[in-house]
Amino acid sequence: MKKRLAIIGSLFTIMLLLAACGDNSDGGSESADSNAVWERIQDAGKLVVGTSGTLYPASYYPEGSDELTGYDVEVIKEIAKRLDLEVEFKTSDFSNAMASVQNGRVDIAANDIEITEERQEQFSFTEPYKYSFTSMIVRKDDLSGIHSLEDLKGKRAGGEAATNHSKIAEQLGAEVVAYNNAANDVYLRDVDNGRTDLIINDYYLQSLALQAFSDFNITIHPDFKFDQITQGALLPKDATELKKQMDNALNEMREDGTLTKLSEKFFGGADVSKEPEENLPTVKELLEEQK
Structure with a gap:
């Protein structure tokens, strides 16, 4: 009888050890998955x-x-x-x-x-x-006929497919004219010549684009700044x-200030690495106001 109990006890101990090993293996597998990319x-x-x-x-x-x-x-x-x-x-x-x-x-x-x-x-x-917000480039002489959000319906917005800014343009009723990895001057020239009416994108990128192509008839719309964004x-x-x-x-x-130095180098002295204090409305809030 004692021998049988000893055998049962030994089997029970082995089962516990196997269970413990199984638990550690699962945890190790999860850890391995999370570490795999870094290890590679x-x-x-x-x-x-x-x-x-x-x-x-x-x-x-x-x-x-x-x-x-x-x-x-x-x-x-x-x-x-x-x-x-x-x-x-x-x-x-x-x-x-x-x-x-x-x-x-x-x-x-x-x-x-x-x-x-x-x-x-x-x-x-x-x-x-990087911290920023969304703005809108339009033609300088007539703001591309956009004076309210309702005016965006039917307008042509230059953008790249699958970007959040193209999705915003669609939400606001514009038709997205998609480009395939085109350079900035292509987007901006098309607003200038009337092929498109606007570009919705990051404010800091658009500010620098205006400086680089000052001969184009384009500007950042003064009335539409929205959606604080993090990148x-x-x-x-x-x-x-x-x-x-x-x-x-x-x-x-x-x-150590490295991010600030890089930001100031590429964004004309602006520090985009710090979160802005200004609160801006979201697209959703603007659409609700419009109803």
């Missing part, structure tokens, strides 16, 4: 980044140069440097950059990317390194350790 990057010694190369001043090639630069580009270069990684940029349009993060062709995407709830369902983001690098959804490492580097850059 460390093994390669390189961070592969999707970006457009056509969006001044976030990601672009200066005239006469084949070296990519811009605010997002230099922020990512500095993060990689602090993580002891090389960095490789692969250029494509915005939709392809996001798809490339999902299929593993690139590790992250960085291209003035707005952090939205919808995108957070599929992706992770670093802490924001950061886009990561795979489960890349928990990669996000942690990048956020640590970003926090160091914020504290």
